[in-house]
Amino acid sequence: MTTHETSAAPLGLRERKKQQTRERIRREAYRLFAEHGYEATTVDQIADAAEVSSSTFFRYFPTKEDVVIQDEYDPALAEALRSRPTDEPVLEAILGTLKGSLGATLQQDREDLLLRTRLTFEDPALRAHNVAEQERSERAMAEVIAERTGRDPADLEIRCAAAAIIAVFTTLVRYWVEGAGQEDLAELYARHLPLLARGLPF
Template sequence: MTRTQMPTASAQPVPGPSGRRNATPVPGLRERKKLKTRQTIRREAYRLFAGQGYEATTVDRIAEAAEVSPSTFFRYFPTKEDVVLVDEYAPVLAGALESRPADEPVVDAIRHAFTGSLAQLLGADRQELLFRTRLAFAIPAIRVRAADQQLRSQDAVAALIVERTGREPGDLEANCAAAAITAVFSAVVRHWTESGGAGDLAELFDRQLSMLSAGLRI
């Protein structure tokens, strides 16, 4: 989850645990323009990173290529590292989890929600994801930020476990389970990246989370 940067979910209603569909507002014109600008900045940044290297690419050069001002760049991405680290899979996972039965074991709920969403999203974004994760593992400044991001992801998963199980905030078992889940995500993404994107990433997640589910009963 941490190093897996995910594209934005489409604005479609998401079925809740009771089977009702929670209406998700359709983005207005202003939001669509902002999304288009964000995508343009990121696309031009990746093109420049691939052509001249991450370190050699300045924010000014990215802004020029995207035809925006540097101040506009910083409105969308606080730092150059954020172009790589921006995590847009969270809305996808959160929405997908709402459709899982409330009494389903947490690891299984995450496995079904995440792998189902990932399988659909990777079709269009597989190469971009592979490029981004390579940068996340290769660039020291991004690695440092990614480690901090992984801790935040772990806290978010722990909060999800607490919410779904009725445990107290700060519960040790919830925190340990969250640490195990985020470690699996990181290990799978690293394996997939180092193999050059070989194999189906959704299937890799499904297989390894299944193994984890057999040992975690929470």
């Protein structure tokens, strides 16, 4: 059984500082959104709270919407999938990653994820922004599936499979938010993603 070898190089001091700044901006933005609401919070307020200039804010996030929409989950999932055995079915590989560090990250980020996902579903501007982000997620998933299967990511079957997986993710996250995040999100994925492998039972 073979695996893709992946080992991320340690970040240098400059990259670590950039990552810390990005996380601080996002953390302060979420705090302000929770306290004052998304619409009432300005970029200047976020920048002041994060102790950066507005121009620095825009170097990390092109728009206020991007603070909510952008995340590191897609790259983390892709990296985790590339470390799984290459002969493992795609859905089993995804479920395996959710039982590991990615599932722990989702649990650790629960409050922030709940806030930003609720905003994404409720705010019209964010909903529109999220359409493009979902398409990007589908392309990223198609790339990983194509790598694992030796097929072209533009192959219609690969694109449909990727779209179906992302659609299930989106539906389960919406359900999770509607339930105020009471359930374990990774467990929801583990219970319902296998539906895709079984096919429609009705």
